[in-house]
Amino acid sequence: MNRRSFSLVVCLVLIAFLNTAVCLDELRFYLRSEPKSFNPLTVADDSSETVRYLTGGVLLRLNRETQKLQPELASSWTVSKDGRTITFVLRPSIFFSDGTPFTAQDVKYTMDQLMNPELHSPTGDSFRTSNGKVECTVLGPDKIAIHFPAPVAGLEGLFDQVAILSSQSPKKEMAVLGPYYVSDYKPGSFVYLRKNPNYWKRDSWGRQLPYISAVKLEVQSNRDIELMKFSRGEIQLINDLDADYFDRLSTLSPAMVHDAGASLDFEQMWLNQVQTAPIPAYKRQWFSSRNFRRAISSAINRDDLCKVVYNGHARPAVGPVSPANKFWFNSHLQAIPFDQKAALRLLQQDGFQLAAGKLRDRDGHVVEFSIVTNAGNRARERTATMVQQDLRSIGIAVNVVTLDFPSLIQRITQDFNYEAVLLGLVNVELDPNEQMNVWLSSSETHPWNPKQKVPATPWEAEIDRLMRAQASSMDEQARKKYFDKVQEIVADQAPLIYLVNKNALTGISPSVEGAKSVVLRPQTYWNIEYLKLAVERASNGK
């Protein structure tokens, strides 16, 4: 072999190696559904939110680990005393992924688009606390003030969801300021993200972030396939693992799974208190009784639910805020004890009598009701069966009915043709303002009795007052005091019977360096810029 041929071979080997090296530096995980939108302002589903998180540049970012806001594109910010104006100072010399410069005009453009009522932006809805226009004043190329018609409590936190768009780029929303940009998309198959060449963030050594060159998000709804691919090392991350899958993976490799403790998510049940619901009047009377609701709550063994249904990867819930929500959780709330004798005493106060294993009300009606839940969710079906057994111990007969999800939603929001429902609540935001739709009695999604013209009970009126007070206050401690009181009322009246807080269970391949599982979404890739892949990882390429 002469020198020229040898050089050629070396060159070819080098090219092949470099090509492989590029493919090696690719993070892969699954989206469980097709992303509905790549426009960051119209994101309304989990998959679109994943793409937005990985590609969108925001002014402020909530640190998922510390739960504190940190500056991103804005180097600093101030909120006026009246809570109506927020002023941002922007970082200089930042460019979108297509090279367009980032200025205060882009922030103005983004806010104008976001607040455009024709866009129907779910993100924009969070800023709409009253009628009136949101106005932006550009104070310079790197300074902007945003004025709101009314005070917005927790205003800064809302900017964690606002990905800035370019006002000049011909690529429109595909020009991004985040660590990655969408390079390729095959509907039904995958979204391919490449490293943003103009990303502004540097590590402590001055190297441009992110470390990983590409992220491949494959669309895959089958959890078993996700588990199999993860255990084979073909994908590196899984968010939201079920307890069964967690334990299955744990037996294969304990280092791959992480239990970050109680998440913000709840499993809860409630009894139908809608006055016009097509259920017998005597049942409505039971469900409207505080003693009845509290008795049901006391008769359920939450420790067993955690142990049996979630294999220990859950905590008994005490109220409407998870302990994972460090600031807003009311630590004075007492855990609800499993005490069936106390439950019977409460029921006796309302005239219920237990005889021959059957509970009857004072008019002789046998206490029996149905719990509906969505079919196909094994954990929820098991929970309902355990609740059925627990309530049977105090003489209450429960029929468990599983329905397809659309039918269930129809029943609980339109027809109100149900007696009790068991469902989960996924909490994404920490701030109680995000729960206004749950607590206000006039809300369409007030679970147990929605769309009330006037509050049906004094305690609901009090919750309305407290929620409005916290939403209009700029003092965080005062807001906390108001919301603590809401939590106490809810714990006392038990309109929602909180069962468990599921733990945040994730899968992270040992080949991913720098990953730290947290309870807030996205649990595994919240610090995506700082993640690295070990070189020895097997890869299938794009």
Add this chain to the structure above:
Amino acid sequence: MKRLRVAAATLACVLVFLSVAGSLAPRFDYSRQDREHIGSAPSPGHWLGTDDLGRDRFARLLHGTRVSLLLAPAAAVVSMLLAFAIGAVPGFAGGFAERAAKTAIDLVLSIPWLFLLLIVRAMLPLNTSPGTSVTITFLVLGLLGWAAPARILLARARSMRQAEFIILARSTGIAPYRLLCRHVMPNLRPVLLAHFWISVPIFILSEANLSILGLGVAEPLPSLGSLLRELETVLSLRTDIWRFAPLVMLVMIVSSLQIAVSKQEVPS
């Protein structure tokens, strides 16, 4: 062959007897949750171990078999009777009746069952007891499952119309009802029986799938179908082999019954 049939019949009888008698014994409580022993392996206290909620698998298998063996064949009988009435009779009669039956069969086969079943679920009160719910489910399956066998029966009956033995029988002045019972029915029996035996396991599995619509067996009542659904989560044959007991039970009962009654199918 005769010995095999006798053995199969004996086995089928024993299994049916065990499921009925065993499920009546108070020792075998299918709903009691032993929360200290969830998903446990077979032991003297729990012969087939316990399920994910700590319920005795053996007790649930006995009760589930009883429920399914009582209701699935009943639904299959309903289905076959309808298939005979709507398929064979008009097929043999010919003319307008045959055309109307064909239209009805095509119509039923083209109806999306899912929506029909959703309507049924919407009409049922939520407080239907588990026993009533499962009975209604099998009844619905029986009422909807006749169309496919009816089409085959119609074709077979039509082909028999001009058969020599039928012409001969007619020439003797036999009454139509007697002709149907003495000559047509025996010739259609193999088809009917074949469909009957196909329908039984299909109905058992369909009932399990219907639980997604809120039909089917409600907790805590077991059925063979709901027990078979648990196999979705089996991790490995090697470690959890006892979890396949419902499948073994289903195969044993259906195949032994099929062997036991196979005499009639063998042409002399």
